[in-house]
Amino acid sequence: MSLSKRQRARVIRGVQYGVLVLAVVVFALIADWHQLRMAFFDVEVAKALFPDIITTALVNTVLYTLLGFGFGLALGLVLALMRLSSVPPYRWIAVTYIEFFRGIPCLLVFIALGFGVPLAFEVALDMNVTVMLSLGLVGAAYMAETIRAGIQAVPKGQTEAARSLGMSHGRAMISIVIPQAFRIVLPPLTNELILLTKDSSLVYLLGLSLTQFELANFGRDALNEHKSLTPILIAGLLYLVITLPLGQLVRRLEARTAKAR
Amino acid sequence: MSARSALPVIAVATAVVVLAGCSSTTSGGKKGAGGLELVSSGTLKTCTHLPYAPFQVKKDGKVVGFDVDLVDLVAKDLGVTQEIVNTPFEGIETGQDFTIRKCDLAAAGMTITPARDKVMDFSDPYFNATQALLTKKGKPFKKVEGLKGKKLGYQKATTGGIYAKKHGKGVELVEFEDLGLLLTAVKSGQVDAGINDNGVLFDYVKQNPDTAVTAEFNTGEHYGIGVRTGNDALRKKINAAVKKAKSDGTYDRIYKKWFGTTPQS
Numbered sequence: 426m427s428l429s430k431r432q433r434a435r436v437i438r439g440v441q442y443g444v445l446v447l448a449v450v451v452f453a454l455i456a457d458w459h460q461l462r463m464a465f466f467d468v469e470v471a472k473a474l475f476p477d478i479i480t481t482a483l484v485n486t487v488l489y490t491l492l493g494f495g496f497g498l499a500l501g502l503v504l505a506l507m508r509l510s511s512v513p514p515y516r517w518i519a520v521t522y523i524e525f526f527r528g529i530p531c532l533l534v535f536i537a538l539g540f541g542v543p544l545a546f547e548v549a550l551d552m553n554v555t556v557m558l559s560l561g562l563v564g565a566a567y568m569a570e571t572i573r574a575g576i577q578a579v580p581k582g583q584t585e586a587a588r589s590l591g592m593s594h595g596r597a598m599i600s601i602v603i604p605q606a607f608r609i610v611l612p613p614l615t616n617e618l619i620l621l622t623k624d625s626s627l628v629y630l631l632g633l634s635l636t637q638f639e640l641a642n643f644g645r646d647a648l649n650e651h652k653s654l655t656p657i658l659i660a661g662l663l664y665l666v667i668t669l670p671l672g673q674l675v676r677r678l679e680a681r682t683a684k685a686r
Numbered sequence: 687m688s689a690r691s692a693l694p695v696i697a698v699a700t701a702v703v704v705l706a707g708c709s710s711t712t713s714g715g716k717k718g719a720g721g722l723e724l725v726s727s728g729t730l731k732t733c734t735h736l737p738y739a740p741f742q743v744k745k746d747g748k749v750v751g752f753d754v755d756l757v758d759l760v761a762k763d764l765g766v767t768q769e770i771v772n773t774p775f776e777g778i779e780t781g782q783d784f785t786i787r788k789c790d791l792a793a794a795g796m797t798i799t800p801a802r803d804k805v806m807d808f809s810d811p812y813f814n815a816t817q818a819l820l821t822k823k824g825k826p827f828k829k830v831e832g833l834k835g836k837k838l839g840y841q842k843a844t845t846g847g848i849y850a851k852k853h854g855k856g857v858e859l860v861e862f863e864d865l866g867l868l869l870t871a872v873k874s875g876q877v878d879a880g881i882n883d884n885g886v887l888f889d890y891v892k893q894n895p896d897t898a899v900t901a902e903f904n905t906g907e908h909y910g911i912g913v914r915t916g917n918d919a920l921r922k923k924i925n926a927a928v929k930k931a932k933s934d935g936t937y938d939r940i941y942k943k944w945f946g947t948t949p950q951s
Contacts, residue, residue, distance in 0.1 A: 635861075
């Protein structure tokens, strides 16, 4: 039996799909669906979560993320410019900062700020401020690198043209380069926003009052109260409610950037 | 065989290996000493949540404490060694850790409550506990009710939290993931007071003289060792070991070692 090249390719692809389907079927057969359903889909438990899981937990997750992202973006821009500066100490500071905060777990930053600051200065920072600083300090390290790459991706000719029109270096940066850079880095920045959304769950380390619960903590608290995993599933789905549209947005922006080129 | 056609072969081979792996791991626990089923033979796996001094605490790379010594007696009777599994307390008290066969028993300074009794089986009580209030030294708080408008910290999924929720009308309750964070929050002034079991708070105050235990609430709580629902073989072994320790003085000796006094009752 001799197959042409195309036929053989088709057979091979068929086998690959077959293996995938088989794996799914076997998983579906060996999983204990009754147990899973009992644990994850308890309708009564799910009902008890609403509306608080939306009005408190979802809202707080979004709030914490935006606080961290806003602060991180501002600091990230400053760091990126410092890193590209012609003044060596600025570059050193920026590089040290980026390497440090990119290299340590966000969890440790939360503990250091949340417990270290009150112990050192005997003032307890406002919860929102602590979250903003913790998420922002880490986020800024990543965003600085992203923004720097964006600035460097703007063609040199743009700066030269701006300077030849009589703009100062700073003016050219603000009016010409940075706006174009942000257009380039919008997709990776949105990625960072999604990462921060999930990192915002680390806020539990600070100790939360009932009105400060975010999604992950809310889910785990309800898990203890109801002795059911359903709240975890619902919390997970609500994270997707936040992050899936953001992913969609990234793709939309990518397509637009591609078209504009 | 060209490189391209090798791909599906690898895929099939991987799938077969994965499937074979699945089917061979479903057998579950192995028979141990005395007809007892242990999660892994030769070791008695204990779930706990660190730190919870003096019941379980890490010292020189080992987990030691009152609970550890007590369970060691059980392990000795079974002719196996104890292995401590550190895991979030919520996994223990919801019974999930037993469901997924993470451990044989849970000794975590855990109060016997009706809700927990539903998801696991408890040994006979082995320790009497009350809830207590920890504050910075010199603070006037003597009752949970007296903390109106102040911040009271509690540990997630603990009876102290339940007590605080029940009696703390008008008190701002703050939830902490574990004891270490709760105690630090009291010390650093992030919360005005913290509620937890007396044993651990007295232990903390000994080492941190700038804090004080200002009140105890007799809630009639008893600690129990939890096992998977229906695991009577192990539960009976635990009860026998604790009973024997109480009658031959071993219990008092361990108690004195960790609390510095002998048990009152």
